[in-house]
Amino acid sequence: MTKASYVRDQMLPPQAPPVSEAGVVKWLRENLFSGWFNTILTLVGVVVIYWLVASALPWWLNSVWNAESLGQCREIVAATAGEGATGACWAMIRERWHQFIFGFYPPDLWWRPIMAFGLLFVALAPVLFSGQRRNLTAILGAAFAFLLVTLYLAGAPMAAWVLVLALILGLAGLAQAMPGKLLWFTAIYPALCFWLLWGGSIWSPVAAMLGFVVMGVAYVALVGRMGPTASAIAGVVLAALWWLILDVPVANAIQSAIPFGLQPVASDQFGGFLLAITIGVTAITFSLPIGILLALGRQSDMLIVKTLCVGFIEFIRGVPLITLLFTASLLLQYFLPPGTNFDIILRVIILVTLFAAAYLAEVIRGGLAALPRGQYEAADALGLDYWRAQRLIILPQALKISIPAIVSTFIGLFKDTTLVAFVGLMDPLKGVTQIVRADIDWKGIYWEPYIFVGVIFFVICFGMSRYSMYLERKLKTDHR
Amino acid sequence: MSEQAIDRSKMQISDEVAIQITGMNKWYGTFHVLRDINMTVQRGERIVICGPSGSGKSTLIRCINRLEEHQQGQIVVDGTELTNDLKNIDKVRSEVGMVFQHFNLFPHLTILENCTLAPIWVRKVPKKEAEETAMHFLRKVKIPEQANKYPGQLSGGQQQRVAIARSLCMKPRIMLFDEPTSALDPEMIKEVLDTMIELAEEGMTMLCVTHEMGFAQAVANRVIFMDQGQIVEQNEPKEFFNNPKSDRTKLFLSQILGH
Numbered sequence: 001m002t003k004a005s006y007v008r009d010q011m012l013p014p015q016a017p018p019v020s021e022a023g024v025v026k027w028l029r030e031n032l033f034s035g036w037f038n039t040i041l042t043l044v045g046v047v048v049i050y051w052l053v054a055s056a057l058p059w060w061l062n063s064v065w066n067a068e069s070l071g072q073c074r075e076i077v078a079a080t081a082g083e084g085a086t087g088a089c090w091a092m093i094r095e096r097w098h099q100f101i102f103g104f105y106p107p108d109l110w111w112r113p114i115m116a117f118g119l120l121f122v123a124l125a126p127v128l129f130s131g132q133r134r135n136l137t138a139i140l141g142a143a144f145a146f147l148l149v150t151l152y153l154a155g156a157p158m159a160a161w162v163l164v165l166a167l168i169l170g171l172a173g174l175a176q177a178m179p180g181k182l183l184w185f186t187a188i189y190p191a192l193c194f195w196l197l198w199g200g201s202i203w204s205p206v207a208a209m210l211g212f213v214v215m216g217v218a219y220v221a222l223v224g225r226m227g228p229t230a231s232a233i234a235g236v237v238l239a240a241l242w243w244l245i246l247d248v249p250v251a252n253a254i255q256s257a258i259p260f261g262l263q264p265v266a267s268d269q270f271g272g273f274l275l276a277i278t279i280g281v282t283a284i285t286f287s288l289p290i291g292i293l294l295a296l297g298r299q300s301d302m303l304i305v306k307t308l309c310v311g312f313i314e315f316i317r318g319v320p321l322i323t324l325l326f327t328a329s330l331l332l333q334y335f336l337p338p339g340t341n342f343d344i345i346l347r348v349i350i351l352v353t354l355f356a357a358a359y360l361a362e363v364i365r366g367g368l369a370a371l372p373r374g375q376y377e378a379a380d381a382l383g384l385d386y387w388r389a390q391r392l393i394i395l396p397q398a399l400k401i402s403i404p405a406i407v408s409t410f411i412g413l414f415k416d417t418t419l420v421a422f423v424g425l426m427d428p429l430k431g432v433t434q435i436v437r438a439d440i441d442w443k444g445i446y447w448e449p450y451i452f453v454g455v456i457f458f459v460i461c462f463g464m465s466r467y468s469m470y471l472e473r474k475l476k477t478d479h480r
Numbered sequence: 481m482s483e484q485a486i487d488r489s490k491m492q493i494s495d496e497v498a499i500q501i502t503g504m505n506k507w508y509g510t511f512h513v514l515r516d517i518n519m520t521v522q523r524g525e526r527i528v529i530c531g532p533s534g535s536g537k538s539t540l541i542r543c544i545n546r547l548e549e550h551q552q553g554q555i556v557v558d559g560t561e562l563t564n565d566l567k568n569i570d571k572v573r574s575e576v577g578m579v580f581q582h583f584n585l586f587p588h589l590t591i592l593e594n595c596t597l598a599p600i601w602v603r604k605v606p607k608k609e610a611e612e613t614a615m616h617f618l619r620k621v622k623i624p625e626q627a628n629k630y631p632g633q634l635s636g637g638q639q640q641r642v643a644i645a646r647s648l649c650m651k652p653r654i655m656l657f658d659e660p661t662s663a664l665d666p667e668m669i670k671e672v673l674d675t676m677i678e679l680a681e682e683g684m685t686m687l688c689v690t691h692e693m694g695f696a697q698a699v700a701n702r703v704i705f706m707d708q709g710q711i712v713e714q715n716e717p718k719e720f721f722n723n724p725k726s727d728r729t730k731l732f733l734s735q736i737l738g739h
């Protein structure tokens with residue numbers, strides 16, 4: 001008979017692992033040489049990498065930065081590295097970089113897009129890093145330093161310096177005293193950016209922003225009597241009336257009374273990354289709220305709302321973006337009241353926004369569907385109404401789940417801005433590169449412009465990707 | 481859980497009607513889940529609803545705060561009848577607290593934020609005051625030190641106690657419990673039941689769907705047994721457990737108390 005009873009009289013303390021289970025040796029063995037097959041793969045990989053580097057490296061090492069044409073570049077490469085050697089001709093970038101960045105935007109006005117770009121980060125900072133003082137200060141500091149250096153290089157006029165210094169001092173002070181209030185700058189930034197980029201009377205963007213004020217005032221005035229949904233609709237209707245009827249006359253009236261404005265720049269002078277970023281940032285900003293509303297609409301119990309949302313989403317997703325862009329450039333004109341001359345960039349922005357919004361709606365719907373039913377029930381049981389439950393409980397979680405997919409959509413949208421080349425706009429990839437390569441001096445240049453544009457796209461998209469990972473880490477509260 | 485330890489001094493049942501359900505019927509599609517439910521709950525009553533799974537007991541208490549819609553009959557909670565009127569529904573929901581089987585805490589908010597959210601947004605209580613109330617109830621469920629953690633960092637029993645505190649922060653007059661201990665380990669069931677007993681001792685009107693018969697015997701003043709969507713038997717706990725009337729109840733009790 002064995003004895004069934006056993007009592008442990010001493011608990012065992014934890015011990016250090018054996019040497020072969022730690023350090024470089026373990027890493028190498030586990031990751032590179034864990035079997036004969038993986039060892040072969042490792043060796044093949046090393047050979048391939050060597051071959052790639054060996055064939056591309058001379059091209060990079062023989063780069064030429066100072067030349068007036070591709071022919072001259074080739075002569076210099078031949079003279080320094082010997083006949084038959086290859087070399088990159090970055091001299092082209094040195095001469096034409098401004099077209100990749102600004103298109104045909106007048107050089108003496110470059111300070112305006114530069115300022116708009118620098119202030120973009122100031123406007124984004126309180127949204128991207130809300131409540132994080134250190135990151136906020138870092139972003140503001142970097143944006144201000146960027147503005148000072150680039151405006152100096154761009155030879156900004158006195159008035160621009162006064163404006164930018166006033167903004168920097170004011171915003172820096174605000175950021176120190178009341179970081180939360182920086183969101184007000186974010187709210188007026190679209191109008192400011194529009195004014196800086198396109199110029200013209202300052203009263204046009206001001207009048208346009210007043211439409212939102214009308215919307216807000218109407219909502220606050222009516223919400224007590226009519227409830228949130230009805231007063232929101234009333235606000236939107238009143239704002240639309242303002243924009244359609246009063247906006248332009250009011251702006252013109254103030255302009256004739258107090259003329260103040262910048263030299264106008266036409267849309268066909270926009271190009272390069274100025275164009276891509278303008279379209280991309282605007283579309284990203286507006287597609288997210290529209291996408292959220294579409295996703296909620298698609299889940300709605302109200303048949304008409306649901307049908308409209310489903311119809312919109314499925315239609316937009318079922319059509320290639322290029323079709324929509326052609327619609328923007330050709331067809332939209334027919335649907336608008338006669339006499340309205342809608343700016344082509346604005347039309348493209350609207351269509352790109354709607355396109356991205358339809359994709360985002362589906363992405364967010366996925367997030368909504370992933371939430372357990374209990375979250376809705378708990379919100380209901382506490383007496384939260386629909387909009388509060390959505391805003392406080394459902395959307396924060398659904399959006400958090402969808403962050404990777406949302407950012408993927410944003411990155412895709414930003415890269416899709418190059419498709420505006422098909423409606424005659426000068427995007428950095430096709431539009432500008434074609435212009436450069438049409439020049440007799442740079443005819444035949446191939447890799448360099450695409451690499452240059454590709455690197456800038458990569459930096460921006462990689463930045464978005466890293467930010468999304470940071471956000472996911474920051475919002476991770478489930479401790480799974 | 482010993483019966484002597486329970487303070488019954490405040491457990492008084494008043495004549496005031498808290499919940500009145502008359503001739504209520506509910507269907508899921510063509511399936512008749514609740515059949516001709518009639519019940520009256522007086523203020524201060526502690527009612528335990530039990531029955532086999534699928535008998536409609538959860539559906540019944542979920543109808544009381546309109547998480548489920550009934551199709552026939554009348555449900556009046558605190559003088560407000562539940563109809564399609566959203567205003568009435570929100571009013572009832574803010575007066576009736578609910579605790580779920582799976583806690584349903586909001587994982588993106590801290591414990592304190594979970595507790596202050598509804599008071600701030602529904603009751604319009606100032607944030608500071610809401611936080612003080614929340615801390616008061618968190619102390620009461622004995623986890624004030626977890627206030628700034630997230631639900632995911634707490635054990636199941638702690639989460640359920642937070643869920644109870646979250647409901648209490650709305651100062652409800654009625655509490656509904658939908659199998660509050662069914663998802664918990666045995667070690668944690670006791671801490672949740674202790675919290676519920678404490679609540680009962682303070683005179684809260686409680687409706688509790690549970691299989692904890694010990695709790696029913698110690699705290700409830702009435703036990704309702706449901707089967708196939710109907711109320712089969714109701715009685716005070718002593719009679720209910722010692723002297724069940726219907727065969728169905730006898731079978732059920734023999735199955736859950738049998739071992």
